[in-house]
Amino acid sequence: MVPLKLPIGIQSFSEIRTGGYAYVDKTPYVASLVQEGKYYFLSRPRRFGKSLFLDTLDCALSGKKNLFKGLFLDSPESTWDFSVTWPVIRISLGQRINTTSNELHEYLTQIISREAQRFGCTINPHISPGFQLEDLIRDVNNKTGLQVVLLVDEYDKPILDNINFSCILILNTT
Structure with a gap:
């Protein structure tokens, strides 16, 4: 058996699934998000897989069934229907x-x-x-x-790019 490569820095679900990389199945969360809610704000630490998860969502909602072979979304218990697709707008x-x-x-x-x-x-x-x-x-x-899906990634980058850190030292001399 050929060992799977680690997908360090790869944010493309398709690349991970077709390139021989290890993937921890997060697709039960995809099913849960779609079936249980309407609006979500995903907040996790930097470099924690948010962009990869959004790409996984995009692939699932766009009906790319071939990428999900062997994962939860491809199983009967998921009740996921890949024939139902949504228009996905991506903003990064x-x-x-x-x-x-x-x-x-x-x-x-x-x-x-x-x-x-x-x-x-x-x-x-x-x-x-x-x-x-x-x-x-x-x-x-x-x-x-159809209902439109809007996926916004790295929404905070313009803010972080423009924060000027400065330190103000206040001494109480009384």
């Missing part, structure tokens, strides 16, 4: 350092525009990214007739 803010609000605005517009192209939608470049995203979700929903 971790790909670039944005040092100004204008750069972040441009970056968000670029991401939303790329997602709009994937779904054959157009966005108004003259409105804020927040309104662009709102319009995109509505347009994708109207086009597909």
